[in-house]
Amino acid sequence: MKKQYRVKKSEEIEKIIKEKNYKSNPYLTLYKRNNTETGHFRYAISVGKKIGNAVERNRIKRLITAVIDNLSIDLDSSTDVFIIARVQIKELSYDELKKQLEYLFRKQKLIKGEKNG
Numbered sequence: 001m002k003k004q005y006r007v008k009k010s011e012e013i014e015k016i017i018k019e020k021n022y023k024s025n026p027y028l029t030l031y032k033r034n035n036t037e038t039g040h041f042r043y044a045i046s047v048g049k050k051i052g053n054a055v056e057r058n059r060i061k062r063l064i065t066a067v068i069d070n071l072s073i074d075l076d077s078s079t080d081v082f083i084i085a086r087v088q089i090k091e092l093s094y095d096e097l098k099k100q101l102e103y104l105f106r107k108q109k110l111i112k113g114e115k116n117g
Helices: 010-020 054-074 087-091 094-107
Strands: 022-024 030-034 044-045 079-085
Touching: 010 030, 010 044, 010 079, 022 094, 030 044, 044 054, 054 079, 054 087, 054 094
Parallel strands: 044 079
Antiparallel strands: 022 030, 030 079
């Protein structure tokens, strides 16, 4: 995904968290904020040091990014998202991670064409 689809500045991430619009499961926490300025979906990912060394953390970030790339066609275009990975995420395969992340996107009503999350 292009760099324009990432939230990089810590001030922007803080704005997303301050809205306190989030959903969680044992593996991930997903914060959401409406953003009319950019006109496209943006995201940021946080994977803490408790999850493992840099190799493991980067692997998890790549997996989450791959899932978002696959879902990007269906995602609401005027939203910023901040995803926090939890320690239990190490147990998940790609397919299970995709299912869990899709569940959170549906719960936050971020997938186009669906009325109920």
